Amino acid sequence: MSTSIKYKDCSDNELINIFLQNNDNSCVGELYKRYGHLVLGLCIKYLKDKDNAEDAVMSIFGQLLNDLKKHRIEFFKSWLYTYSKNYCLMQLRKKQSQLKKELEIKENEIFLMDYNSIEHLNEKEQQITIMQMALNELNKEQKTCLELFYLSQKSYSEIVEITGFSNNEVKSHIQNGKRNLKLKMESKINEQAHK
Numbered sequence: 001m002s003t004s005i006k007y008k009d010c011s012d013n014e015l016i017n018i019f020l021q022n023n024d025n026s027c028v029g030e031l032y033k034r035y036g037h038l039v040l041g042l043c044i045k046y047l048k049d050k051d052n053a054e055d056a057v058m059s060i061f062g063q064l065l066n067d068l069k070k071h072r073i074e075f076f077k078s079w080l081y082t083y084s085k086n087y088c089l090m091q092l093r094k095k096q097s098q099l100k101k102e103l104e105i106k107e108n109e110i111f112l113m114d115y116n117s118i119e120h121l122n123e124k125e126q127q128i129t130i131m132q133m134a135l136n137e138l139n140k141e142q143k144t145c146l147e148l149f150y151l152s153q154k155s156y157s158e159i160v161e162i163t164g165f166s167n168n169e170v171k172s173h174i175q176n177g178k179r180n181l182k183l184k185m186e187s188k189i190n191e192q193a194h195k
Contacts, residue, residue: 012076016068025065032061035077039084046088060087127185130192134184141165142177149174 007015007030019027039060043053060083073079135143144163148154154162159170 013074016073016076019068028061028064028068031064031076031080035080036061039080042081042084043088046085047091052091056084056087056091060084063087130185130188131181134181134188137184138177138180141169141173142180145170145173146177146181 007018007027010018010027010030012031012034015027015030018024036057040053040057043056043060044050047053047056064083067083071079135146138146141163145159145165148159148162149156156167156170159165160167163170165173
């Protein structure tokens with residue numbers, strides 16, 4: 001009598017108990033026959049790729065050989081559903097973090113390549129020129145506070161001392177100055193682009 005026929009009439013829990021007592025892997029084979037197609041459907045839903053989903057099913061049932069020994073399972077079908085879903089989510093997280101790493105590496109490569117190029121240095125010089133021009137168009141208070149804060153690296157309290165403005169005025173001049181500077185720089189960049 002083949003083992004598959006022998007276990008055909010056993011409940012899920014009986015199969016798990018026989019597996020735990022006799023370490024008989026064909027019990028997990030029987031569980032695979034019963035639920036493999038459901039797990040495959042679930043994996044396709046999450047992983048969106050049939051080949052990856054088939055690999056996932058193999059991994060899930062392979063891991064069951066160890067994990068069935070670690071958990072006390074009462075309702076195997078619902079436990080397997082959650083177990084498989086968690087496996088898929090873990091795969092997606094790994095893939096996402098891998099993609100994130102690859103993107104960061106690419107960004108750094110591009111940054112490093114750009115940074116050493118003449119065009120990049122010219123672009124930086126151009127940005128500084130535009131910033132200087134925009135800075136000169138700000139009102140006197142904003143210009144003074146921005147220059148002291150960003151270019152001379154002065155703290156708020158030092159700027160208060162130098163200018164005689166109150167702390168709140170310094171904050172306000174810096175915040176408004178930053179916003180106005182950004183707008184003026186954008187409009188200058190647009191002007192140059194349309195020349």
